[in-house]
Amino acid sequence: MIHTNSDNPNINKDRKTPPTIIVIFGASGDLTARKLVPAIFNLSKDELLPKRCFLIGYGRSKISDEEFKDDIKSALDSHSRRKIEDSTWNSLEKNLIFHAGAYDDLKSFTELEKKISKIENKIDCKAQCLFYISTPPGVFMPILENLGESGLARRHRGTKTASKVIIEKPFGRDLASAQQLNQVINRRFDESQVFRIDHYLGKETVQSLLVQRFANSIFEPVWNRNYVSSVQITVSEDLGVGSRGGYYDKSGALRDMIQNHVMQLLALTAMEPPSSLDPESIRDEKVKALKALKPLVLGGDSPDVIRASYVEGLVNGSPAKSYLEEKGIPDESETETYAALRLYLDNWRWKGVPFYIRSGKRLAMKASEIVVQFTRPPAILFGQDSRLKVSPNLLVIRIQPNEGVTLYLNSKTPGLETKLQPIKLAFGYETTFGSNTPEAYERLILDSLNGDGTLFIRGDEAETSWGLLTPVLDYWNNQGREGLENYASGTWGPLAADKLLLGSGHEWITGRKYE
Ligand code: BG6
Numbered sequence: 001m002i003h004t005n006s007d008n009p010n011i012n013k014d015r016k017t018p019p020t021i022i023v024i025f026g027a028s029g030d031l032t033a034r035k036l037v038p039a040i041f042n043l044s045k046d047e048l049l050p051k052r053c054f055l056i057g058y059g060r061s062k063i064s065d066e067e068f069k070d071d072i073k074s075a076l077d078s079h080s081r082r083k084i085e086d087s088t089w090n091s092l093e094k095n096l097i098f099h100a101g102a103y104d105d106l107k108s109f110t111e112l113e114k115k116i117s118k119i120e121n122k123i124d125c126k127a128q129c130l131f132y133i134s135t136p137p138g139v140f141m142p143i144l145e146n147l148g149e150s151g152l153a154r155r156h157r158g159t160k161t162a163s164k165v166i167i168e169k170p171f172g173r174d175l176a177s178a179q180q181l182n183q184v185i186n187r188r189f190d191e192s193q194v195f196r197i198d199h200y201l202g203k204e205t206v207q208s209l210l211v212q213r214f215a216n217s218i219f220e221p222v223w224n225r226n227y228v229s230s231v232q233i234t235v236s237e238d239l240g241v242g243s244r245g246g247y248y249d250k251s252g253a254l255r256d257m258i259q260n261h262v263m264q265l266l267a268l269t270a271m272e273p274p275s276s277l278d279p280e281s282i283r284d285e286k287v288k289a290l291k292a293l294k295p296l297v298l299g300g301d302s303p304d305v306i307r308a309s310y311v312e313g314l315v316n317g318s319p320a321k322s323y324l325e326e327k328g329i330p331d332e333s334e335t336e337t338y339a340a341l342r343l344y345l346d347n348w349r350w351k352g353v354p355f356y357i358r359s360g361k362r363l364a365m366k367a368s369e370i371v372v373q374f375t376r377p378p379a380i381l382f383g384q385d386s387r388l389k390v391s392p393n394l395l396v397i398r399i400q401p402n403e404g405v406t407l408y409l410n411s412k413t414p415g416l417e418t419k420l421q422p423i424k425l426a427f428g429y430e431t432t433f434g435s436n437t438p439e440a441y442e443r444l445i446l447d448s449l450n451g452d453g454t455l456f457i458r459g460d461e462a463e464t465s466w467g468l469l470t471p472v473l474d475y476w477n478n479q480g481r482e483g484l485e486n487y488a489s490g491t492w493g494p495l496a497a498d499k500l501l502l503g504s505g506h507e508w509i510t511g512r513k514y515e
Contacts, residue, residue, distance in 0.1 A: 017449045018161050019052035019127040021116055025103065025143055026135035027057030027068070031168065033075035035199075036134060039441035041076055045088045048446055052123050054095040058112065060102060068098035081439060103135060104142040109150035116152070128161040130449060134168045136247070141184055148188030157190070166195040166448050169260050170251065171457065174473055175466040182459040195448040196462060200261040200368075201455040202440030204429065205399045209268045209370075210282070212397070212405065219395075220273070222374065224349045229392065232356045232371040233265050234510040235399075236363040238315050240489070241337070245328030253307070253339040254469060257359040260457070263290065263465045265399070266355055269370055270345055279454040283461060290464040292347040298475040304343065305472050306485065306497045307336035310362040313489030320362055320489035334481050337361045340497040341472075356500060356508070362489040368399035369510045382410075382420060391422045394509065404428040 022040065024032055043049045057068050073093075076084050099115060101108025120127050129152065133143050147153040147165065155163045167185075172178030185194055200206050213219055222228070235257055241248040248256065267286040274281040296304040311322040323329060323337050338360030345355070374393040382390050394408040404427050411423040429437070447455055476483075485494035492511045501507055 017050045017128065019123055019125060020050045020130060020449060021054045021056060021119060021127050022130045022132060022445075023056045023058055023099075023112065023116075024132045024134055025058045025139075026133070026168075027059040027098065028061055028063075028071070029134055031134050032057070033071070034079050035439070035441045036132065036445075037072050037075045038080040039439055039445050041080060041084050041088060041092065042082060042438065042442050043446055044092055045082065045084060049449075052095075052127070053092065054097065054119055054127070055092070056097045056099050056112070056115065058099045058101060060100065062100045063098055065096065065098050069093055069096050072096060081436065103139040104146070106146050106149055109146040109152060113150050113152055116155075126156055126159075126161045128449075129155055129163045130445075131163065131165045132168075132445075133165065137170050137173070140167060140181060144181075144184045144188055148184075153188045153193070157193075162193055163189075164193050164195060164448055164451065165189060166197055166445075168197055170255055171196050171260070171462045172466060173251075173255060175463060175470040178462050178466045182463065185459065191459065192451065192453070194456075194459075195444075195453060196457040196459070197444060198260045198264055198457050199440045199444065200264055200399075201457075202442075202444040203399060204437050205397070205403045206265065206268065207443075207455070209265075209397065214273055223372075225351055225353050227374050228353055228372055229375045230354045230356060230373045230504070230506045231266075231269060232373070232506075232509055233262055233269070233358075233369070234371075234508070235262050235265070235359040235368045236366060236492075236510070237359075237361050238363060238366050238490075240310070240320060240362045241323070241326050241329070243327065245326050248337075249329050249333055249335045252335040253337055253359050253361070254472060258339055258341065258357065259465050259469050262357050262359055264457070265368075265370055266290075266343070266357060267461075269372075270350060270355070272349070277454075279452060282454055283458045287458070287461050287464055289345065289347075290461065290468070292345040292350070293468050294344045294346050296341065296343070296468070296472060298472060302499070304341055304500070306338075306340045306494065306500060307476060307483070308338040308360070308485035308487050308494040308496070309333075309335065310337050310360075310489045311486045313362070313487075313491060315362060315364075315490040322489070323362075334476070334484060336476070336484060338363070338487060338493050338497075340493065340500055342500045354501075354504060354506070356506070358493065358497060358508070360487075360493050364490055364492050364511055366401060367510055370397040370399070371395070371509045372397075373506065373509070389420055391420075394422075396509070402428065403430070 024036060026032060040055060099112050101112065116129060131147060133140055135143065153163055172181050213223065267289045271285040271289040274285045298305060309323045313320055324331060324333060340358035343355040343357065372395040376390060376392050390410055396406045398404050406424045406426045408422045408424050410420050413419045413421045444455060485496045487494040492508065
């Protein structure tokens, strides 16, 4: 839920969740160390976790509880946004347990069940279990099946302490695999127990998008085909694939970023106002927006999709190698590290308005932005004279970094001559609210403990997004390397991506200097 006032757990601090046991599958993974453990400890520091909270790390390596505690401590030292004081560490440290087991071995899960029951006996009350699946996607299915088979999925079902499961991305690799995952989930869990994560939804600025749209009366009347000429969404990164080549090469930009993060930003930008702030109303509207997206044109002279992979170049002044030279990338790789798409929604509000979206690695800078470009005013008073250049108004919503919102307007430059120049009305989160906002994972873990699915992906949302993009993946698969463009590291991507906008009077805005 987008919390309004007294229901906000961040304000109440009443620790209303029952005693909790968080089990992380993939406990020795990178995400656990970088994001999950710091999030859990920061929640504890803010007194937002139940007083009796246990963390069980589940992994294949046979390490002791003591070694696990050491790993957690060093993860916190390296990655927590705030220093963890001894008092917070001491209160949770004694509740850290490691459970060594395989993911496809039912016996390991029944042993986990025994450990959980033992904790409940010790604290003499029922605890809710939160199972966090943070493993490589290949073992999602066996984990879900074994949670069901061992009875862990059904613990205390129908009560406040019912088990919950968070599933990390990627949720499937195409429509068929997402449907298969959903089938297993539906067999083993109620949808209310399931939290498919997309960490972009936990970002402050993404949550704030709905507030900007629906708590201000000036935007909604112009948020449609009559006043908006295009919407652009850019999610760019300057980093390459780093040590994740093995995973990334099987994934690519479309699966890794577009299918989830970018499509979520699009759905939140395009959706109709929900009838209330409850999770299902919001998710219903997002699904409707995604369902309105027209199938993409893949071949021909003006395809709606462009893919490319990076070659060497200069990123922030330092030389960067090409994708094919990165660790773990096969010479014959056909994987795209950049994808750009032109989409249209076939609905009343957006008919004919292009949504240009793009995402890539090793681009000029890290930036996630939504740019709403408004129609030009009629060229009657100012526009008819080329000296009086009237720029279209832009609303730029910066998701990260330098989170904020900027509105570009035309203004007269001071002087005796009438000259126009775009100026900006800018709001920056940090200037207004200060820094140190909670990390996305803090919000998402807290919401899942409270059983609030608003900021998570519902099964049909994932399937709708895959339904649109799976034909693209199939088409690329058939094409092999044909049509896979190159771009130099440190640039804004392949020239071919400009073709998506050709003839429309639009150009990519993020990264262009307009100030
Ligand atoms: C992850 C992707 O989901 O998001 C990564 O798997 C990507 O490849 C990351 O780097 C980007 O997240 P953020 O929060 O840094 O924008």
